[in-house]
Structure formats: structure tokens, C-alpha cells
Amino acid sequence: MRVAEIYKSIQGEGRLTGTESVLVRASGCNLRCWFCDTPFASWHPEGEDLSVAEVLGRIELLNCQHVILTGGEPMLFAELIPLCEGIRQRGRHITIETAGTLYLPVVSDLMSISPKMKNSAPDPKEHARWHQRHEQSRKSPEVIRRLIDEYECQFKFVIDHLDDCGEVLAYLDEFLEINRDDVYLMPQGTTLEEITIKGEWLEPWCAENDLHYCPRRQIEWFGFVRGT
Numbered sequence: 001m002r003v004a005e006i007y008k009s010i011q012g013e014g015r016l017t018g019t020e021s022v023l024v025r026a027s028g029c030n031l032r033c034w035f036c037d038t039p040f041a042s043w044h045p046e047g048e049d050l051s052v053a054e055v056l057g058r059i060e061l062l063n064c065q066h067v068i069l070t071g072g073e074p075m076l077f078a079e080l081i082p083l084c085e086g087i088r089q090r091g092r093h094i095t096i097e098t099a100g101t102l103y104l105p106v107v108s109d110l111m112s113i114s115p116k117m118k119n120s121a122p123d124p125k126e127h128a129r130w131h132q133r134h135e136q137s138r139k140s141p142e143v144i145r146r147l148i149d150e151y152e153c154q155f156k157f158v159i160d161h162l163d164d165c166g167e168v169l170a171y172l173d174e175f176l177e178i179n180r181d182d183v184y185l186m187p188q189g190t191t192l193e194e195i196t197i198k199g200e201w202l203e204p205w206c207a208e209n210d211l212h213y214c215p216r217r218q219i220e221w222f223g224f225v226r227g228t
């Protein structure tokens with residue numbers, strides 16, 4: 001599988017915020033969000049082709065109990081199946097970060113699903129072909145239901161404007177299986193200033209609606225720096 005980077009850091013989002021983790025970033029994505037903060041794993045995929053054994057070896061060198069398989073979209077790669085089995089055999093905790101549009105029968109302790117909303121679509125003029133593909137692919141209810149059925153899940157939504165919050169509520173009405181305690185709303189942005197400004201209206205909205213506010217702590221801790 002093509003891998004953009006493997007490194008040790010601290011999880012900054014969701015229920016495992018603050019947990020030291022090894023991140024394996026698969027390079028390649030079936031979507032093209034305009035705000036993608038890892039374009040080197042989506043718009044312009046970089047990295048080297050590594051075997052499952054090589055990825056497992058690099059994870060072991062970093063010696064960490066928690067492993068996050070992220071992207072890009074890791075569920076694009078069938079090698080994820082033996083990779084997850086290998087990580088599980090070594091007794092480590094596995095989180096898979098996915099947009100929830102693709103299914104693979106992997107072993108995982110936590111599916112961290114970030115459904116892509118209307119606000120994610122790339123510019124229809126500048127990226128007409130990707131705009132169409134993105135809009136056709138970003139929502140897969142049958143995949144979401146299967147992931148909910150088979151895995152421990154959390155849901156993270158990227159919020160750019162207050163209007164986006166209504167779409168989250170509609171989503172939760174559509175998928176009544178989702179427990180609100182597993183839902184995190186994250187302000188869109190890659191600077192502490194952007195996160196702080198959007199947090200001023202998003203945090204109280206989350207409190208009023210009984211959902212978690214998730215300020216993407218990695219931006220606060222490390223800045224918008226690759227490999228953190």
C-alpha cells in the first residue's frame with residue numbers, strides 16, 4: 001500500500017484525545033474535500049509503496065500501544081485487512097479514521113468516521129470532474145450502517161459555518177443508531193485563530209444540542225505541521 005508517512009504523535013481528536021499513538025497515513029483518497037488538510041494523501045498523493053511486513057516493522061520500531069490508520073482513505077487499500085490482523089496479533093489498539101464511504105472486513109477497536117457533508121465539495125468550476133465524483137461518493141448509507149453494526153464507532157463532523165450544524169442534526173435523524181455521546185463537531189481550519197473564532201459559536205451550539213465540541217487539539221499543541 002502507498003504510505004505517505006508513519007510517525008508517533010498524540011491523538012488530538014475524538015474520545016482518545018491525548019493518547020500517544022503511532023499514525024500510519026495511507027496515501028490516496030476517493031474524495032476531494034476542498035478543505036483537506038492532508039492534500040499530500042488526497043489531491044497530490046505522495047509516499048512509498050510498502051509491504052504489510054514493512055509497515056508492521058515501522059510500527060513496531062515506534063513502540064506504542066495505540067495505532068491509528070488514517071489517510072487519505074485507508075479503507076481504499078485491501079492490504080489493510082492483513083495489516084490490522086498483524087497489529088492485533090501484537091496486542092495493540094487499532095483506530096481506523098475513515099470518511100465512511102468504503103467497507104473492508106478489517107479488525108479494529110474503533111472506527112472513527114468523518115462523514116463528508118455538503119460543505120466539503122470541491123469548486124464545481126475549477127474541479128468539475130472531482131466535484132461530480134465527490135458528490136456521488138461522499139454519502140454511503142449502507143456502508144455507515146454496516147460499520148455501526150460491526151464496530152465501535154465515533155463520528156466527527158467538520159463544521160465551517162453555523163448552517164452546517166443543521167445538516168448534522170438531519171444526519172443524526174437519518175441514522176438513529178448513532179449515539180449522540182459518540183458525536184464530535186470540529187471547526188474547519190488549520191490555524192489556532194480560525195479554530196478559536198469558529199469555536200466561539202460552535203462550542204455553545206454543541207453544548208445546547210448535547211454533542212461534543214472537538215477543537216482539534218493537535219493544532220493548538222503543534223500548529224499545522226506535517227508529521228504531528
Ligand code: SF4
Nearest residue numbers: 029032033036042072
Ligand atoms: S476524505 Fe479526508 S483525506 Fe479525503 S479529501 Fe476529504 S479530508 Fe482529505
